[in-house]
Amino acid sequence: MIEILRMRNPAALSIPEIEKLVDDAFGNVTNRAARNHLPESIQDANVGVFLARLGSEWKGLAWVRNSTREDDPSAVVLHFFCRKAGRGVREALVGAVVDFAKGGGMETLMAWDMNRKARAFQRIFKSAGPSKEVVRAYEFDLSQAEG
Numbered sequence: 670m671i672e673i674l675r676m677r678n679p680a681a682l683s684i685p686e687i688e689k690l691v692d693d694a695f696g697n698v699t700n701r702a703a704r705n706h707l708p709e710s711i712q713d714a715n716v717g718v719f720l721a722r723l724g725s726e727w728k729g730l731a732w733v734r735n736s737t738r739e740d741d742p743s744a745v746v747l748h749f750f751c752r753k754a755g756r757g758v759r760e761a762l763v764g765a766v767v768d769f770a771k772g773g774g775m776e777t778l779m780a781w782d783m784n785r786k787a788r789a790f791q792r793i794f795k796s797a798g799p800s801k802e803v804v805r806a807y808e809f810d811l812s813q814a815e816g
Contacts, residue, residue, distance in 0.1 A: 671757050673765045676718040679708035687720065690727040694750035703748065707732070710747075717769040721751065721758045728754040731762045735773035744770035746780035749793075759793055767797050779803075 681687055695704035710716045715737055721729035729751035735744045746766060751759045770778050778797045780790075791800050 670724065671761045672722045673761050674720045674722065675765070675769075676711050676720055679711045682708060682711075686727050690720065690730060690750075690752075693752070694730045694748065710734070715773065717766070719762060719765040719769075721754075721762050723754050723758055726754075728752045728758045729762045731766050733766045733769055733778075735770060735775050742774055742776040744773065744775040744778045746778065749780070760796065763794055763796055 676682075676687075682691060691704065691707070695707075707718065710732070711718050713734075715735045717731070717733045717735075719731045719733075720727060721731075730748065731746065731750075732748040733744050733746050736742060744766075749762070749766075751762060767778065778794070780794055780797075787802075794800065
């Protein structure tokens with residue numbers, strides 16, 4: 670049975686099984702910097718951090734933020750991670766993200782395909798509605814900046 674839980678208490682991050690899931694989800698260096706903002710985000714009413722459990726195993730995490738601007742009713746998926754657990758877990762996590770965004774009055778959901786697999790990415794988020802590519806993002810290494 671798949672269970673989706675919204676994390677509301679940062680102390681949950683110190684539960685060993687959840688800590689392992691979060692560490693796996695934010696495994697690379699770039700993501701570790703983002704992970705540092707997770708504890709404070711959990712208590713923000715405009716942020717949803719959802720955990721997926723299949724039986725007794727933690728399988729996925731979704732982190733979404735609803736806009737607070739009236740002129741921008743858009744939610745942003747800040748992070749999405751799912752261990753190999755079958756389509757049901759991914760669909761349940763996406764469903765939690767969509768429900769959270771719609772419940773907050775959001776009209777669109779923005780998500781970045783960090784793995785550059787557009788078709789697979791669009792399949793994962795298909796329950797969020799039709800998609801269109803609106804932006805390409807680039808990361809610049811400031812340690813090698815001129816001047």
